[in-house]
Amino acid sequence: xxxxxxxxxxxxxxxxxxxxxxxxxxxxxxxxxxxxxxxxxxxxxxxxxxxxxxxxxxxxxxxxxxxxxxxxxxxxxxxxxxxxxxxxxxxxxxxxxxxxxxxxxxxxxxxxxxxxxxxxxxxxxxxxxxxxxxxxxxxxxxxxxxxxxxxxxxxxxxxxxxxxxxxxxxxxxxxxxxxxxxxxxxxxxxxxxxxxxxxxxxxxxxxxxxxxxxxxxxxxxxxxxxxxxxxxxxxxxxxxxxxxxxxxxxxxxxxxxxxxxxxxxxxxxxxxxxxxxxxxxxxxxxxxxxxxxxxxxxxxxxxxxxxxxxxxxxxxxxxxxxxxxxxxxxxxxxxxxxxxxxxxxxxxxxxxxxxxxxxxxxxxxxxxxxxxxxxxxxxxxxxxxxxxxxxxxxxxxxxxxxxxxxxxxxxxxxxxxxxxxxxxxxxxxxxxxxxxxxxxxxxxxxxxxxxxxxxxxxxxxxxxxxxxxxxxxxxxxxxxxxxxxxx
Numbered sequence: 407x408x409x410x411x412x413x414x415x416x417x418x419x420x421x422x423x424x425x426x427x428x429x430x431x432x433x434x435x436x437x438x439x440x441x442x443x444x445x446x447x448x449x450x451x452x453x454x455x456x457x458x459x460x461x462x463x464x465x466x467x468x469x470x471x472x473x474x475x476x477x478x479x480x481x482x483x484x485x486x487x488x489x490x491x492x493x494x495x496x497x498x499x500x501x502x503x504x505x506x507x508x509x510x511x512x513x514x515x516x517x518x519x520x521x522x523x524x525x526x527x528x529x530x531x532x533x534x535x536x537x538x539x540x541x542x543x544x545x546x547x548x549x550x551x552x553x554x555x556x557x558x559x560x561x562x563x564x565x566x567x568x569x570x571x572x573x574x575x576x577x578x579x580x581x582x583x584x585x586x587x588x589x590x591x592x593x594x595x596x597x598x599x600x601x602x603x604x605x606x607x608x609x610x611x612x613x614x615x616x617x618x619x620x621x622x623x624x625x626x627x628x629x630x631x632x633x634x635x636x637x638x639x640x641x642x643x644x645x646x647x648x649x650x651x652x653x654x655x656x657x658x659x660x661x662x663x664x665x666x667x668x669x670x671x672x673x674x675x676x677x678x679x680x681x682x683x684x685x686x687x688x689x690x691x692x693x694x695x696x697x698x699x700x701x702x703x704x705x706x707x708x709x710x711x712x713x714x715x716x717x718x719x720x721x722x723x724x725x726x727x728x729x730x731x732x733x734x735x736x737x738x739x740x741x742x743x744x745x746x747x748x749x750x751x752x753x754x755x756x757x758x759x760x761x762x763x764x765x766x767x768x769x770x771x772x773x774x775x776x777x778x779x780x781x782x783x784x785x786x787x788x789x790x791x792x793x794x795x796x797x798x799x800x801x802x803x804x805x806x807x808x809x810x811x812x813x814x815x816x817x818x819x820x821x822x823x824x825x826x827x828x829x830x831x832x833x834x835x836x837x838x839x840x841x842x843x844x845x846x847x848x849x850x851x852x853x854x855x856x857x858x859x860x861x862x863x864x865x866x867x868x869x870x871x872x873x874x875x876x877x878x879x880x881x882x883x884x885x886x887x888x889x890x891x892x893x
Contacts, residue, residue: 632671647738
């Protein structure tokens with residue numbers, strides 16, 4: 407396909423409400439940044455530090471240009487434009503969804519009041535903590551995925567990796583804008599720290615454990631984008647309900663971009679399973695290393711690991727902080743407005759898991775304190791849909807084995823199960839049995855080395871590594887064989 411192909415860069419003409427993004431500015435934005443010179447100067451002072459971080463800890467493989475999606479508007483239609491962009495010239499910016507002047511707070515003690523356009527003084531510290539926690543995750547995944555381009559299984563996959571990376575970088579900009587705009591010196595200092603903490607750094611690691619884990623190979627990356635980015639979807643979904651309107655509008659737009667990250671994970675694992683199933687059918691065994699494939703048992707181990715560390719991101723099953731955030735109107739529930747209750751919850755109770763006298767049971771707690779579990783349950787149900795999809799591929803190929811989600815208590819470091827050992831099927835076991843069987847349940851160093859050994863880069867258009875199946879369709883109606891990345 408020639409460079410002049412008219413599908414490159416094409417996107418539908420917008421028909422819905424728009425908030426256009428001004429790319430003539432040094433920092434592209436749709437927040438009227440030019441009207442606040444003090445804020446503009448502060449962000450322009452942070453920008454070189456961000457670019458230095460990107461050059462140092464962003465994608466390490468040099469490229470000429472990449473076929474990327476860039477936001478041009480935040481309305482229902484036309485919010486993204488596809489074109490070739492040199493990575494070093496990508497324009498990160500600040501984009502908020504349209505403001506609804508009639509928006510009210512939907513939950514908590516302030517239910518029914520107009521949404522806040524400024525930070526309420528009594529909630530300043532809590533909002534700052536929420537911004538820093540969310541903001542710290544965005545650059546972390548870029549750091550974790552820094553070297554993956556070197557072993558990309560195709561140009562299609564490399565392009566998807568880079569799309570995830572640049573959007574995580576933009577999500578960092580979204581949080582940094584809020585910190586600078588609404589939190590003064592404290593916000594500026596926290597914005598500096600977001601670039602000083604680094605994933606896996608012994609002295610200054612990222613705040614949450616899952617974001618300090620190594621992304622050692624592309625199967626890890628696909629599991630991360632399926633499970634851990636899905637946690638991001640649910641966290642952003644609760645912040646989208648916030649009574650602080652700038653945060654709600656920021657997260658509303660971020661969720662548009664987050665959908666692609668989960669698509670990468672869903673289809674990436676699915677294509678890996680598809681290729682594994684083909685090889686099992688062809689050779690009659692799951693011992694696929696000699697045939698250049700990843701055994702289904704190892705895919706299950708990777709799944710067990712990423713799901714369990716992602717569950718930890720939701721925190722403890724009961725949390726006074728979660729209760730306080732909800733009551734204050736700062737952080738709602740997933741799909742808050744669709745819930746059929748009073749959205750105050752002061753009289754509601756629910757059941758949470760407990761381990762008592764060597765058995766798993768439940769106990770009754772106030773609903774307000776169990777909001778972390780409520781969100782985690784929504785997430786777990788969503789995760790199960792991908793498992794069904796992958797298992798349909800196994801069934802279609804005639805493979806008897808099936809993938810599954812491990813028990814919520816398996817391999818947990820946070821919450822009620824953190825002090826106990828559970829098998830993937832939910833049996834309480836002692837430490838000796840855990841030590842005997844853990845290598846059957848979680849990736850071993852040898853498993854990871856074997857997977858890494860398959861990560862041979864394929865940088866020719868339309869060529870795919872032998873351990874993964876090609877996708878059914880390309881990006882933005884382009885062929886799978888398109889040269890999505892040029893060197």
